[in-house]
Every structure is written in structure tokens, then in C-alpha cells.
Amino acid sequence: MKFKFIQDFKEFAVKGNMIDIAIGVIIGTAFNKVVNVLVKEVLMPPLSLMTEGAKWGDKKIILREAVMVDAKTKFEEIAIGYGKLIEAGVDFLVIAFTVFIVVKMMNAMKKKADDPKNKIVVTPKNIELMNRTNELLEKQNEYLQKIMIEKK
Numbered sequence: 001m002k003f004k005f006i007q008d009f010k011e012f013a014v015k016g017n018m019i020d021i022a023i024g025v026i027i028g029t030a031f032n033k034v035v036n037v038l039v040k041e042v043l044m045p046p047l048s049l050m051t052e053g054a055k056w057g058d059k060k061i062i063l064r065e066a067v068m069v070d071a072k073t074k075f076e077e078i079a080i081g082y083g084k085l086i087e088a089g090v091d092f093l094v095i096a097f098t099v100f101i102v103v104k105m106m107n108a109m110k111k112k113a114d115d116p117k118n119k120i121v122v123t124p125k126n127i128e129l130m131n132r133t134n135e136l137l138e139k140q141n142e143y144l145q146k147i148m149i150e151k152k
Contacts (some may be wrong), residue, residue, distance in 0.1 A: 031098075035091060035094055035095050035098070036091070038094060039087065039090050039091050039094055040087075043090055043094070044056055044087065044090065047086075047090075055083070056083040056084075056086050056087050057081075057083045057084050057087050058083055059081070059082055059083030059086070060079040060080060060081045060082060060083060061079060061080040061082060062077060062078075062079045063078045063079060063080065064077065064078040065077060
């Protein structure tokens with residue numbers, strides 16, 4: 001029982017899906033850094049310019065000001081930080097748009113690879129076999145129809 005569990009785990013860990021997930025997580029982490037720089041250094045400065053140079057992350061609605069008594073804070077400020085929500089929204093839109101473009105490109109490449117008539121892109125073996133089988137079935141049907149016509 002113990003050895004079966006270990007063997008099952010090895011099989012799970014070595015399967016292609018697990019490796020694909022690991023690669024996806026690594027690439028996703030690197031991609032996150034690129035998106036953060038894109039949002040914080042490229043997109044947010046022009047938006048901040050529209051608000052006279054204020055940083056969006058610092059934008060907030062103050063519900064209660066901080067109260068100072070003898071250089072000590074008696075009550076801390078209570079505020080709704082909507083600027084960070086805006087930054088997160090821009091992050092989300094950039095990520096969503098980028099993922100959309102990447103998926104669209106991948107689907108276009110997959111469509112080319114699945115087309116057996118396209119000689120530029122190597123067609124996977126299973127698609128080639130399915131295409132060849134389809135061609136043979138079409139020839140067989142033509143032959144059978146010819147025989148049926150001749151018998152009449």
C-alpha cells in the first residue's frame with residue numbers, strides 16, 4: 001500500500017501536465033514582473049499627469065483625519081484607498097488584454113499546425129493520420145458509388 005502511494009505520486013509528478021503547470025507558474029511569475037513595470041512605469045504616469053502629478057496609489061477618501069496629541073497619534077487616519085483599486089484594475093486590464101492576445105496567437109498557430117495542407121508548419125502525426133484516413137474513406141465511398149451505379 002505504501003509503495004503504491006509513492007509510485008502513484010511519482011507518476012503524477014512526472015506526467016506532462018504537472019511539468020506544464022510548473023512551467024506556466026514560472027512564466028507567469030516572470031510575466032507578472034513585466035506587467036507591474038508596464039502598469040506602474042508606463043501607464044500610470046500619464047494618468048497621474050491628468051490629476052496634477054498625484055500618484056494614483058496615494059488617492060483616498062479620508063473618513064477621519066488623524067488626531068495628534070502632544071506629538072503622538074491619538075487616532076489614526078481612516079481612509080478608503082480607491083487609488084490602489086484603480087491600479088489593480090489597470091493591472092487586471094493589461095493582464096487580461098495580454099492573455100487575450102497570446103491566446104489568439106496560439107490559436108492561430110494551432111490552426112496552422114492542424115491544417116494538413118499547410119506544408120510550412122509541421123502537422124502533428126495524429127492530424128496527419130486522421131487526414132489520411134479521411135482521404136481513404138472518401139476514395140472508398142467514390143469507388144462504392146461507382147460500383148452501385150454500374151450494377152443498376
